Amino acid sequence: MAKLGFKIKFTKSVFGATQRAKIKKEILQAVESSPEYRKEIARVFQMANRRIQNIEQSGQLSPAVQALNKGDIKGFTKFSMKGDWNTLKIEYGKAISFLRQPTSTAQGARQYGQHLQRMYDLTPDDYNLMARNLQGKLNSVSDSEFVERYLMRYKDFTGEMEQSASDISTQIESEAQSISRAIDAEIERQANEAADQMEDMQNDIERILRNFNKFGL
Secondary structure, three states, X not given: OOOOOOOOOOOHHHHHHHHOOOOOHHHHHOOOOOHHHHHHHHHHHHHHHHHHHHHHHHOOOOHHHHHOOOOOOOOOOOOOOOOOHHHHHHHHXXXXXXXXXXXXXXXXXXXXXXXXXXXOOOOHHHHHHHHHHHOXXXXXXXXXXXXXXXXXXXXXXXXXXXXXHHHHHXXXXXXXXXXXXXXXXXXXXXXXXXXXXXXXXXXXXXXXHHHHHHOOO
């Protein structure tokens, strides 16, 4: 049975790694792309892709990686520079949000796995079997039989992982929606500003023409 009351204790180094990811507001506020901004987005994407690659190669379970829902993308380039400028900005926001999750690091994912082992009283071998099954990597009948014998515990174990991923996914999606709304608001603000400038310019032109007319020009 699961032990209640366990909290995940991530180390300072894990939290330190998550704090290094800072979102640049000027990128989100930029209506148009620029080489400088694209370079920064590419740097963040590379960092996120490297973390995902490290986690996948380590075989660790990561709610943060699962929350991205990018498992259908082959290869290690989960975040790419494809898409229009607004799409890139939203993906940039998602990447930053991902990088700020403790289980976006291989060390954090390992500590999350240790938390699950303690929570469900699993031996390292038991945990590895359940983790492999959850990742869809079981090949032998004996492993499948093992999971059947521990079915109720496995359901709890799977539910814990899926709930963690769901919580992170909701957070990432919420932040992406906030970014999208901010982008739309900034575009509307700049459009209104441009329209006001055009109106002022037109008024100035009409005033100049009226003055010319006064002098018969």
